[in-house]
Amino acid sequence: MSAVTSNQGSTFRKFAGRIVKDPAFPGLIVLFVLLALNFYFQNKFFSYRILRSNFMAYTPLILVAMAQATIIISGSVDFSIGYALSLFTCLTAVLMTDTNVLPILLLGFLSILAGSGIMNGFFIGKLKMSPLITTFATMTLFWGIAQTIMPVAGGYVPRFFYKIYRVKVLGFLPFPVIVLLTAIVIWIIFSRTSFGRYIYAIGSNEEGAYASGINVSRVRFMAHVVASIFIAMAGLCLLMSMASGDFRVGQEYALNSVAAVVIGGIALTGGRGSITGAIIGAMILGLVNNIIFYAKVSAFYQGFAKGMVIVVALCVGGVPQWLKSLRR
Amino acid sequence: MESFEAHHFSKSFGAVTALSDANFRFAGPKVCGLVGANGSGKTTFARLCAGLIKKDAGEFIIDGEKATINSPASARNYGIVLAHQNLSLIPDLTVWENISLGHEKRGKKFFLDNKYAKDLAGEILNDLVAGEISIDAKVANLSPAQKQMVEIAKALSQEPKMLILDEPTAALEYYHVEQLFKRVKELKTNGVSIIFISHRLWEITRICDIVIAFRNGETVGKVDFDTQPRDEKLIVPLVAGEDGCMIDFERKAQTNLADSETVIELKNVNYRTTLKNINFSVRKGEVLGIGGLHGQGQEELIMLLAGDLSFSRGRVFLDGQRLKAKHPKDAIRKGVYLVPGDRLEEGLLSLHDIFENVIVPRFCLKGEGLILNFKKLSAITDNIIQKTEIRPPNRKMIVNNLSGGNQQKVVFGRWLQFLPKVLLLNDPAKGIDIQAKDTLYRLVHELTDLGTAVILYASSNEELICNCDRVLIMFEGEIADEILYDDLTDDNLVKSSLRVEVAQ
Numbered sequence: 001m002s003a004v005t006s007n008q009g010s011t012f013r014k015f016a017g018r019i020v021k022d023p024a025f026p027g028l029i030v031l032f033v034l035l036a037l038n039f040y041f042q043n044k045f046f047s048y049r050i051l052r053s054n055f056m057a058y059t060p061l062i063l064v065a066m067a068q069a070t071i072i073i074s075g076s077v078d079f080s081i082g083y084a085l086s087l088f089t090c091l092t093a094v095l096m097t098d099t100n101v102l103p104i105l106l107l108g109f110l111s112i113l114a115g116s117g118i119m120n121g122f123f124i125g126k127l128k129m130s131p132l133i134t135t136f137a138t139m140t141l142f143w144g145i146a147q148t149i150m151p152v153a154g155g156y157v158p159r160f161f162y163k164i165y166r167v168k169v170l171g172f173l174p175f176p177v178i179v180l181l182t183a184i185v186i187w188i189i190f191s192r193t194s195f196g197r198y199i200y201a202i203g204s205n206e207e208g209a210y211a212s213g214i215n216v217s218r219v220r221f222m223a224h225v226v227a228s229i230f231i232a233m234a235g236l237c238l239l240m241s242m243a244s245g246d247f248r249v250g251q252e253y254a255l256n257s258v259a260a261v262v263i264g265g266i267a268l269t270g271g272r273g274s275i276t277g278a279i280i281g282a283m284i285l286g287l288v289n290n291i292i293f294y295a296k297v298s299a300f301y302q303g304f305a306k307g308m309v310i311v312v313a314l315c316v317g318g319v320p321q322w323l324k325s326l327r328r
Numbered sequence: 329m330e331s332f333e334a335h336h337f338s339k340s341f342g343a344v345t346a347l348s349d350a351n352f353r354f355a356g357p358k359v360c361g362l363v364g365a366n367g368s369g370k371t372t373f374a375r376l377c378a379g380l381i382k383k384d385a386g387e388f389i390i391d392g393e394k395a396t397i398n399s400p401a402s403a404r405n406y407g408i409v410l411a412h413q414n415l416s417l418i419p420d421l422t423v424w425e426n427i428s429l430g431h432e433k434r435g436k437k438f439f440l441d442n443k444y445a446k447d448l449a450g451e452i453l454n455d456l457v458a459g460e461i462s463i464d465a466k467v468a469n470l471s472p473a474q475k476q477m478v479e480i481a482k483a484l485s486q487e488p489k490m491l492i493l494d495e496p497t498a499a500l501e502y503y504h505v506e507q508l509f510k511r512v513k514e515l516k517t518n519g520v521s522i523i524f525i526s527h528r529l530w531e532i533t534r535i536c537d538i539v540i541a542f543r544n545g546e547t548v549g550k551v552d553f554d555t556q557p558r559d560e561k562l563i564v565p566l567v568a569g570e571d572g573c574m575i576d577f578e579r580k581a582q583t584n585l586a587d588s589e590t591v592i593e594l595k596n597v598n599y600r601t602t603l604k605n606i607n608f609s610v611r612k613g614e615v616l617g618i619g620g621l622h623g624q625g626q627e628e629l630i631m632l633l634a635g636d637l638s639f640s641r642g643r644v645f646l647d648g649q650r651l652k653a654k655h656p657k658d659a660i661r662k663g664v665y666l667v668p669g670d671r672l673e674e675g676l677l678s679l680h681d682i683f684e685n686v687i688v689p690r691f692c693l694k695g696e697g698l699i700l701n702f703k704k705l706s707a708i709t710d711n712i713i714q715k716t717e718i719r720p721p722n723r724k725m726i727v728n729n730l731s732g733g734n735q736q737k738v739v740f741g742r743w744l745q746f747l748p749k750v751l752l753l754n755d756p757a758k759g760i761d762i763q764a765k766d767t768l769y770r771l772v773h774e775l776t777d778l779g780t781a782v783i784l785y786a787s788s789n790e791e792l793i794c795n796c797d798r799v800l801i802m803f804e805g806e807i808a809d810e811i812l813y814d815d816l817t818d819d820n821l822v823k824s825s826l827r828v829e830v831a832q
Contacts, residue, residue: 203420214429
């Protein structure tokens with residue numbers, strides 16, 4: 001291929017071409033369709049109030065999807081994410097009083113880092129155990145611990161603390177958006193280090209990465225540790241929005257995070273896709289809930305309708321791969 | 329690098345000995361050729377030098393001092409860099425990301441210096457293949473030759489003191505090879521030593537200063553072009569073995585094919601770029617060998633006939649009728665059976681027992697009924713176990729717990745419940761003991777007596793000589809040569825595979 005002399009038109013075409021070829025592109029289309037549908041069913045959808053409440057509801061899922069994306073790109077998977085969230089809310093809600101908010105939050109963060117990040121990372125990265133089995137085991141473990149320390153949902157979360165979640169920073173930025181932006185900045189920082197490139201390398205071709213001198217087990221370990229930062233942030237948001245602890249709250253998050261990642265065009269086999277895709281995927285899952293509520297689908301069919309939309313979203317994501325296989 | 333010595337290296341993978349006594353020594357910046365037949369341990373040696381695998385025994389002496397190489401990073405510390413044959417590239421990353429992978433330059437603090445990496449990649453690639461590969465392209469979208477060039481560029485970007493090129497030219501076009509040679513000569517003048525692994529003897533004689541030959545994991549000889557003439561004929565006996573033409577094999581008797589009819593016929597079969605215009609036919613009771621160097625399209629040819637790949641152009645006729653095998657089941661229904669090369673990956677349900685492995689091909693047959701007749705099938709399985717002498721003779725044995733030879737007997741034996749029209753054997757004796765091999769080929773010949781046509785690809789020449797009526801030599805996806813029963817000797821096979829004029 002010869003070098004293309006760039007002018008205004010071809011730069012735009014190049015940019016557009018890159019977006020169209022991005023694995024997250026089908027997800028982006030689905031997202032726009034869902035936004036339009038949402039607007040159709042809920043006319044005030046684009047009002048500040050509604051957008052803010054949506055962000056408040058779906059930020060934990062977006063953060064969890066970012067965590068899952070980091071892990072899946074590195075060629076692993078984590079099903080314990082959901083109950084790690086449960087554990088976080090239970091642990092903090094049980095111990096929290098009006099005076100010890102920060103130390104308890106720190107404790108929660110450290111327990112997620114140790115349990116979800118370091119423990120899973122050690123088993124999967126260093127001991128090379130199957131991610132599926134390992135995280136299934138740790139999932140059960142987290143669930144058990146969370147249930148033990150708080151068999152019934154509740155606990156105490158100080159009012160001034162959970163009110164922060166409803167704060168408008170600078171008068172217009174909802175707090176969850178701040179958390180989200182922080183997570184994205186953290187991701188951008190990591191993506192510019194060797195870690196950001198090596199997770200793609202080990203997920204795409206583990207042997208090749210090893211032959212290139214990459215410490216595969218350390219990078220995979222680090223993928224779990226970095227992801228646990230996002231999980232802890234998700235736990236924080238969840239705790240503040242519920243203002244209580246509940247060991248069942250994480251139930252849906254494990255599978256939803258995997259679904260979000262797949263809808264966002266990230267390959268389950270690792271190495272392909274982007275964090276942007278995961279964010280798009282999580283937004284899609286969130287909007288589906290919203291649409292089904294406002295479309296006044298009968299409660300009997302809500303599960304069915306939601307399932308159908310997710311199936312369609314997944315299919316759209318599979319289209320580029322399918323087209324490729326036809327060309328072979 | 330001033331001098332490089334490797335003494336008495338050995339390495340085994342499980343029961344397979346890849347290297348038994350490899351020695352390697354040369355001084356000064358030189359281009360050192362490494363030759364040897366398939367499985368002689370060249371690649372194992374290269375991987376040992378690059379720290380990718382750990383030695384069983386042996387020691388490196390670099391520039392007069394003992395050196396410890398036990399990881400890719402430690403090899404790199406000594407300046408040893410390997411351009412891999414089985415590429416080390418990451419398909420989902422771009423060309424420039426791949427070239428700098430593992431040795432990225434850090435910019436300020438801990439961020440990567442991407443501009444530097446792009447500039448470096450562009451510069452090195454321009455030297456190698458001016459303007460042919462865009463550094464922003466994804467490696468997955470490159471052709472095999474382009475990938476090989478990127479692999480070499482990646483090795484060069486690490487500024488090696490010793491560069492190991494493991495069969496770099498196998499995937500390259502002629503003009504790429506020329507460019508590579510030019511670059512290799514430049515490197516040599518800059519003081520870089522190069523180990524050049526290749527099957528193509530004309531390349532070795534052209535570019536190398538000395539040649540070291542491996543056979544069965546041992547160093548068997550050395551040719552120094554400073555004192556000896558640059559002649560391929562000096563190298564051939566080292567690769568083939570001095571006594572190569574004198575080994576007396578117990579050969580099968582030639583089948584009389586005068587009045588047997590053609591079973592399978594290929595007309596102008598092509599597969600992508602790996603197979604070009606394949607034409608041949610096999611008669612009833614004939615054993616046709618497929619030979620040649622490793623990776624010349626033999627496996628693709630076999631997989632294609634088995635319906636695992638769908639051919640892009642050409643026709644296959646079975647008993648005079650068009651065979652369109654788009655899926656393995658089409659081939660099985662027509663009586664074309666495959667014994668694949670990798671029994672655990674392609675041949676067996678390794679966690680299931682012998683019985684299930686034997687009956688599994690029946691599931692794609694028509695007219696088998698819905699309900700399995702366990703009594704009948706058990707009897708069939710027991711019969712097969714008896715015929716193939718599987719040990720222990722218990723149809724409830726989990727296949728994973730059998731030895732390699734017995735596993736192969738299960739893969740092969742399952743076809744004995746039918747009468748194969750065509751039997752495709754992809755290196756059936758790989759990694760199995762002599763007894764199992766004897767049993768296997770005895771059964772093959774029993775089948776040919778009943779009229780089965782056999783197509784046999786074997787990586788060892790001995791197997792081809794002992795068992796075939798004639799052998800087709802493949803080279804770069806084409807049938808390069810045909811050796812008939814009477815001319816079938818080790819010498820002829822080696823020379824023909826290496827594309828040296830067969831002596832009269």
